[in-house]
Amino acid sequence: MSKNITTPSILPGFMELLPADQLLFNDLLDKIRKTYEKFGFIPLDTPMIEKSEILLAKSGGDTEKQIYRFQKGDNDLSLRFDLTVPLARYVAQHFGELTFPFRRYHIGKVFRGERPQRGRFREFYQCDIDIIGSETLSIINEAEILSVIHETFLALGFQNFTIRINNRKILNGFYEGLGIVDKGGVLRVLDKLDKIGVDAIKKELSEMAIACDVIDKIMDFVAITGDKQDILNTLLAIDSDSEMFKLGVQELQEVCGYIDAFGVPSENYAIDLSIARGLDYYTGTIYETVLNDYPSIGSVCSGGRYDALAESYTKQKLPGVGISIGLTRLFYQLKEAGIIKASKATPTDILIIPMQGAMPYALQVASKLRGQDIPTEVYLNEGKLKKQFGYADKLGIPYCIVIGEEEMQTGLLTMKNMQTGTQEKVNIDSIGALMK
C-alpha cells in the first residue's frame, strides 16, 4: 500500500529551532522572565486571537496590511500583532479588578504578515514590561524601567551596551517652538538618521517645505552630543518659548538623577537627542538599547512613556511606561553574529547506562538523582555501550554513569565526564554537590 507523502516544511518567515538552539533560546527567555519577576512584574497571558474591532480600534495602514485577519462562523477575528494593544484592552476591561500601578510583563508570540526578508519574522516573541498608573504615574517609574533594561541585559550576559534615552516633550516642544506643524512627520524622518545620513535627512525635510534656517536649527539640535551633563547643560541653555520643551528638559534631568540612584552605571546609558521612536503615542522618556560591539543590530530593546494607553477602550486616564524586547529577531542576530552558541541539545545532565540485569537498579538511581533536581535519563533502548555513549555525545550530555554488577554491589557509581573523559567514583548522595 503506497501512501501519499506531503513534503514536511514550514512557511517562510517562521522560526523553528533544532534542540540545541531551542535550549539556548529558552535560556534567554528564562533569564528575561526571571529578571522581570525580580522587579515584581506580574505575568500576563492574553488570547492570541482577538476580535478584529479590538485589535484594529486604533491603527494605521501598516497594521491593517500586516495583520492576520479571518472569519470563523460569524466572528471577524485577528491574530494579535503586538502585546500593547491586548494590554490596553485588558486593563480597560478589568480596570475594577486590578491594583494600580499595574506592573505586568508579557512574553508571547505576535504575528505580522510582513514580506519575508532576512532577519524578519512573521511570528515572533515579544518580551514586554509596562507599568500602568490610574490617573497619574510618577516619573521615577521611567527611571526604573531603564534599570530593568539594565538588569535584563546583564542577565543575558552583556556588559557593553548603552541604553539611549530622550524625552518626547523635548522633541515635541522644540519643534513646536520652531513653528513646525507636522512634528510627527519630522520625527519619523529623523528616526532614519542612522540609516540614511545627514544629507538625505536634510533633503527629505526640505521636501516637507521646511525653511532652510529651520532645517539648520533642527540639524544643530540633533547634533548635540556629549556626556549626560554636557547635553543637559546645552538643553538648559536653549532659549525656547515652548513650555513643553522646558518641562521635557526638567523631566530628563529628573530621570537622570533617579537612574543614578537605581545604581545603573554611567557607561550603560546616555542621552541621545536623535532618537525619536516612530510611534506617535510616546509622551515622555523614550528608550533604545544598543549592543556597543554590534551596532549594526540596531536597537534591541525600545519603548517609552505614554499618557493614553487605552483611550480606544475606556475613558479612564491610564498613563504608563514600557519597553519591549523582540526576542526572536534578537536571537537570530546574536546567532548570526556568533555572539551566542548552543552547547547541550537536551536538559539531561546525567545519562545512566544500565548493563544486563541492572535496569531496576538504574531506575532507582535515576529516581534519586531526579529527587535532587538533576535532570537524569536512563538509556532504555537496546544497543552497545558505544552507541549509548554516542547518544550522550551527540546530545552533549555532560556525564554518563554505567551501572553493572559491581556498582549494584558496592553502591559506588563511576561517573564519566564526557568532555574530559575522566572517570570518578562517587556516592549517589554526593553527586548533587558535584554537579554544582
Add this chain to the structure above:
Amino acid sequence: MSKNITTPSILPGFMELLPADQLLFNDLLDKIRKTYEKFGFIPLDTPMIEKSEILLAKSGGDTEKQIYRFQKGDNDLSLRFDLTVPLARYVAQHFGELTFPFRRYHIGKVFRGERPQRGRFREFYQCDIDIIGSETLSIINEAEILSVIHETFLALGFQNFTIRINNRKILNGFYEGLGIVDKGGVLRVLDKLDKIGVDAIKKELSEMAIACDVIDKIMDFVAITGDKQDILNTLLAIDSDSEMFKLGVQELQEVCGYIDAFGVPSENYAIDLSIARGLDYYTGTIYETVLNDYPSIGSVCSGGRYDALAESYTKQKLPGVGISIGLTRLFYQLKEAGIIKASKATPTDILIIPMQGAMPYALQVASKLRGQDIPTEVYLNEGKLKKQFGYADKLGIPYCIVIGEEEMQTGLLTMKNMQTGTQEKVNIDSIGALMK
C-alpha cells in the same frame, strides 16, 4: 474632543486570567515543565501557523470543521489544532539532524473552533511529551511515560490519582478474534461506556449488526476487573486464536513489571480494559489518568503508543509513545471544584516603602534583595503609608519594609509580616535566609 470607545472584550471560548489566577496557572505550568525536564525531555517550539496541507494531511471531519484556516497572500494557512501533527512534521523534516530516541516536550497553545460550551476552550494549552524511536522503540519506554505522568501529578500536588492503562493490541486482537471487521467503530462505541452505560452500548453495538453472543463476549471482556494480577491472569486464560491478542497480553505484563521497577506505587495505576482512546493510531499501551476524588472531571492526562507517527510526511518508520495534559481545561476544572486557590497576585515578596528622602537608600536595599533572588518592589509613587500598605495587601505581598531616617542610620530594617501583622528587625543579609 470625544473619542470612539470600543467596548473591551474577548471572544467566547477564550481564557484570560486575572493576575492571581495567572500566577497559579503559571505555577502549574512550571511544575509540569520542570518534571518533564528532569526526565530529560527536550523543549520544542513550533510555529502556531502552518501550511494547511501539512496540518490537514491526515485528518478526519472534526478537525477540518474546527480548524482555524485562512488565506494570506497566496498562502493557505491554519492554526495548529494539536501538538502531535507539528511534532510529526518536525521529526520528518529534521530527521537527519535529530538524535534518536528523540525525547521532546512541548507546552503551547492550540486552537479549535468548537462550539463554545462550559469548560471547553477554543484556545488552550497542551503539555505534551513524546519519545520517538527510529525504526524501533523498546517497550520499556511505555512504562517510563507512565512514571512521568506519576511524577507530574505528584509535582502538581496530587496523591490520590490513578493512571489507567490498557493495550491496543489486546483490544484489536480480541475483536479480530471475534471476527469483527470494524474494530475502530466498536472501540469508539465502548469509549463511551462511562458516559452512557452498558445498555446503551449494547444497543449501539447491535445496531452495528453484531450478533448477540458476540456482544455478550464483548461485554464480558469489558467487565473484567480486579487488581493488576487478577486481570492479567484472566487475560492469560482467554483462549483467543489472535496472535495480536497474545502479544498484547505479553506486552501488558511486561509494562506492568517495568512500572514497578520505576517505583510507581500500585495504588497509582491500574489495568482498565474498558479504556480504548478514540484515536485509531494507537498500537500498544494506552493511558488515561483520573483524579480519584473528582471522577467527574474525566481523564486529565491521556495518550499511548503508536507505530507510525509521521507516515504522512516520511517513509521513515517512527514508532513512539506520548501523552498530553490539556492544562487550560484542567485548570478551569480544578478552580471550579475549589481544588486549587489563588493567593498572591504578584511575584513580589517584599515591598519597600520609602519615607521622605529615603528613596535612594530604598533603591539600594531593593537591588541587594534582588541580588539574592528575592522579587522586590519599591513603592515609587506618591501616597500615604496607609495606601502603600493597602497596595501590598491587595496584591498579597507577604512582607513590607518601611525605610526612614532610623533605618538609613542603623542599617537595621523592620520587616512587617502582612499576614500576621508582626514586625521584626532584620539585617539585610539575613533576609534571604528568613524568606526560606
